[in-house]
Amino acid sequence: MVSPILVIALTLFLAFSIPLLHMLSKKLPPFVPPLATLINLWILITNIKHVGEGAMLITTAGLKPPIAINLAIDKFSLLFAILIQVIGFLLSIYYLSQERKDMRFYMLFLLNILGASGIVMTGDLFNSFVFLEILEISSFGLVASGKDKKALEGGFKYMMIGAIGSSLYLLGIIVLYLSTGTLNMAHIAKLMPSIPDSVKLFSSILFLIGIGVEVELFPLNAWAPDAYQGAMDEISTQLSSIISKTGIYLAARIFLTIYGGLYATNIIFYLAITTFIVAELAALMQKNVKRMLAYSSVGQMGLLMLILSVFAKRGDVFVLTTAILLALNHAFGKGLLFLSLGSLTGNTRNYDIEDLKGAGRANPVLGFLFATGVLSIIGMPIFFGFWSKISLLISIMKANLMYLLALLLLVFLVELYYYANVIVNLFKGEGKKYRIGVIPVSVMLLFALSLIVFGLWPHPVFKIAQNAAASLMERSMYISSILGGM
Amino acid sequence: MIRRLIALLVSLYLGYILYSFVYVHFPFGERPLRGVAAHYVENGIKEEGATNIVTSIVTLYRGFDTLGEVTVLFLAATGLGLILAGMKREEEEKPEPTLIMETVTKHLFPLVLLFGSYIFIHGHLTPGGGFPAGVVIATGYFMMFIAQRSFTPSEYLLSATESFAGTLYVIVGLLGLALAFSFLDNVMPLGIPNRVFSAGIIPVIYIIIGFKVGSEMTGILLHLKEA
């Protein structure tokens, strides 16, 4: 058996050794991220059969939790960890096609992947803060690494809000430590009933602010459209497919596992619903396609948080399964959209909808890829998005939340309208033809292919998502598998 | 003006909420030592051999965090270099440092380095450790940047030190995984407490961290100076 801690140790080792490799040969650094993510993927896949009921415990420093830090991997974290490595692998292949002089970019990219995998695998609350910071600081760097005005402005805004948010997240951790005397997630979850209600509420609000920055909840998402728009297209992909998904994982882990059902459910419900509606309406009014995609991303994150809070009230596995399916669909679909949009503009960074006229007709392959992403996001049959949307609507119907159902259908229509508008514009009129390399196209094809394959054979994915959701539900299993019989 | 006043009132109000919450629930100094902290204080020396309990928490019990922390610093140095790369600033006239400054810093510099090394070598016995030591060393370099016009450390060497120390840290961790099936386990003999050669891998880790933090902070200062 290969210990999953190697995912973190080896990634770190490779990231640290990039400067040394650079001294050996200037050609080596770009090949490190694909290698690292591939090894990680292999390690995680060999561990699938070892993760049974509850969580798999991996200790550090040779001591049992809660004394030392441990990793806790259940099916839910395994699913997210694999998702992160897959997207990371595809993106790192994409980067191979680009000429980059600075090896430091690859280090930042690899550390970003490391931060995300650390968050989903750790079983210690303070450790999750450290990895969150690795994730955030590397994201500021990646966003600002475009080095034009937009990228810098987006990066600075992200940094400002992110810094305050993560400090409050730290304060939340300390408050929980003071009331329980431990930092282990499972142990805190076990001691949760002994904490006074006001402390629970206060700390959960602090956590909500910290995580709200990552999952782009309403008052804290001012950075999101700017950062998405300012960053390079691959970085936007990373923001929407890896970073925000990690935020969702953290929200689920903290509010469901530790607090045992979202403690601040109502607050999250209203914030999420505001996020969802405001962002989708803002997307409708955009003339800049990339900013539109950014708002649509924010809206999707709002939807995911909305489902989480509804789930917390009802405790229904099916609702949680749809949330996971939606997250997967969004990770692949939005990633494909950002990548293909970049190529459709010929990397001119001019995303105005008027200037994109006919670009899809002139570059049929790219047009087709972009359309695939759109169709999956809006939930057309034979695409993966169809199953996630249908099961979402069914689960809401089952939960008897008719007003929510009406609202969702209305917003989905809005979504349909603005996406259709883009597609129509892409295929109308004459556009410029661009040359693009084999590597970017094949990476985008892989994204598109996964959407179609999952759409045609949804059963295995559905099963995996269901298992993951079930393992998130089994809170007492998680606690006892980490702490043993104590 | 009104905006500022509102901002002031809002932040004061938030502070007041925090204060009253903290004051009621966690009265100052009246918490018993319990949970994991009690375990560390009681068994710390037996388990890890360091008389400084904070050190054994930082390097072993919560050593995984420290690895992350080192990574964060590494990340900052890298990101800073990436963002500032290619920035050129017009050369402005800087005042020449005086003779006194030049002479004093030249003689002070080795002493500062020595003091920094003293701190990281004695991390498991006295307050301090790798992080403060690294910062002390970087301060020595900073002093030289200011006082000596011609002084520039080799960026190549800095980068190599940083990267080598980082990989070494991970290797020490992996050693624990290989020998005791647990990452960052204390696999070396503990020795007699309160000696310099004691506490297993703690001094080793702190020496690595000292080198790493020193080179990283120097690198950050160098980039900020040159950009």
Add this chain to the structure above:
Amino acid sequence: MDAGLIFYGSAIFLMVMGVFIAITGRHLIKILLGIDVFDTGLNLLIVSFGYINGGTAPIFSKYPNIFKNVVDPVPQALVLTAIVIGVAEMAMGLAIVMQIKEKFGTCNIAKLKELKW
């Protein structure tokens, strides 16, 4: 005067000042400083949470005599991490501000208007 008032009060006062500077500041460096002051206040608050009446530093330099009356070592270890992370954030922020100054020619946040719809 109450010790809790002094320690908690001054730490939280620093946090309040930091937030105030960060939200009203117009200059980018000023905003960064505000965030830094906020972080410092938070770190002080965390350290003062760890104090236990009559406790000394958790360093047993007279080893085999272990005295039980020590302060909580965990918050100190956590603050060490938090400080380093604050430094890293600040370094990154400064780098971004330097580039902004180079590209925009100003550090006034009101003049950063590239990204408006």
